[in-house]
Each structure stands twice: as C-alpha cells, then as structure tokens.
Amino acid sequence: MIGHEYMGMVSETVNGKKCQKWSSNTPHPVSSRFSRDELFPDGSVAAAENYCRNPASDPYGPWCYTMDPDMEWAQCDVPLCSKSPAEYINLSSLRSWTILLCLSLSICIIHKYDSYVLRRPALMEYSLW
Numbered sequence: 001m002i003g004h005e006y007m008g009m010v011s012e013t014v015n016g017k018k019c020q021k022w023s024s025n026t027p028h029p030v031s032s033r034f035s036r037d038e039l040f041p042d043g044s045v046a047a048a049e050n051y052c053r054n055p056a057s058d059p060y061g062p063w064c065y066t067m068d069p070d071m072e073w074a075q076c077d078v079p080l081c082s083k084s085p086a087e088y089i090n091l092s093s094l095r096s097w098t099i100l101l102c103l104s105l106s107i108c109i110i111h112k113y114d115s116y117v118l119r120r121p122a123l124m125e126y127s128l129w
Contacts, residue, residue: 002061003054003078005041010052011064013074019050019064027069052076 011019020028022045037044039055048055052062062076 002059004057006052006054006062006078007041008051008078010062010076010078011050012076013052013064013066014077015071015074017066017068017071017074019052019076020067021050022046022048022053022055022065027067028065028072030065052078 013019020026020030022030022034022040024030034055035045039045040048040053042048042051042053050064052064054062060075062078063073064076065073
C-alpha cells in the first residue's frame with residue numbers, strides 16, 4: 001500500500017483538479033467507508049482537510065475527491081524522495097534506534113523512538129504524532 005501514512009500537503013490531482021475536503025459532501029458525497037478518523041494519519045477526517053490521502057490503502061497511492069462536479073476522484077502526484085534512504089539518517093542526532101521506510105519511492109518516513117518524521121524533497125519536516 002503506497003502512501004497509506006502520507007501526510008504531505010499536496011491537494012491537487014495528477015490532472016490538476018483541486019481536492020475536495022474529506023469532511024465535505026460537496027460536490028461529491030464522501031463514502032461512509034472513508035468517514036472514520038482512524039483511516040487518516042492526520043488523526044481525523046477534518047484534520048486531513050483537502051489533502052491527498054490513501055485511506056483505503058489503494059495500491060496506486062494517495063488520491064482525493066475532486067472539486068470538479070464531472071470527476072468524482074483522481075490519483076495525486078505525491079513528490080518523490082529527493083535523496084537515497086541512507087542520506088536521511090543522521091546517526092549523531094539519534095537518541096535511539098531508527099527505522100527508515102521508503103514507500104515505493106514516494107514517501108520517506110523515519111521512525112525515531114516515539115515520534116515520526118516525514119521527509120519530502122524540500123526537506124520539510126512534519127510531525128506525525
């Protein structure tokens with residue numbers, strides 16, 4: 001499952017459509033299947049805003065409902081990691097063990113003891129917990 005824990009701020013589909021908020025039913029009704037907070041790494045449907053997510057563990061990765069009334073949903077173009085996995089580990093800054101996951105080269109997630117950090121090409125950090 002590609003991007004199941006993706007928490008970036010991409011809110012546009014591969015074909016340039018703006019994403020609908022996950023908590024909204026306009027212009028498309030959101031399936032009740034995606035109304036459970038635990039499906040979103042943000043912690044809630046509301047916190048996921050209109051960002052691309054993968055609450056259904058779709059094998060093709062993050063997607064969203066679109067604001068286009070003629071297109072219900074579409075896949076998103078989540079940025080690729082800009083460095084190799086080894087370049088994200090700074091051993092001198094770690095207080096405990098680290099696990100690095102690169103999910104289909106789309107997202108790099110570093111697990112540091114009790115926190116998660118998501119690394120994206122711009123080297124921005126997002127705390128997941």
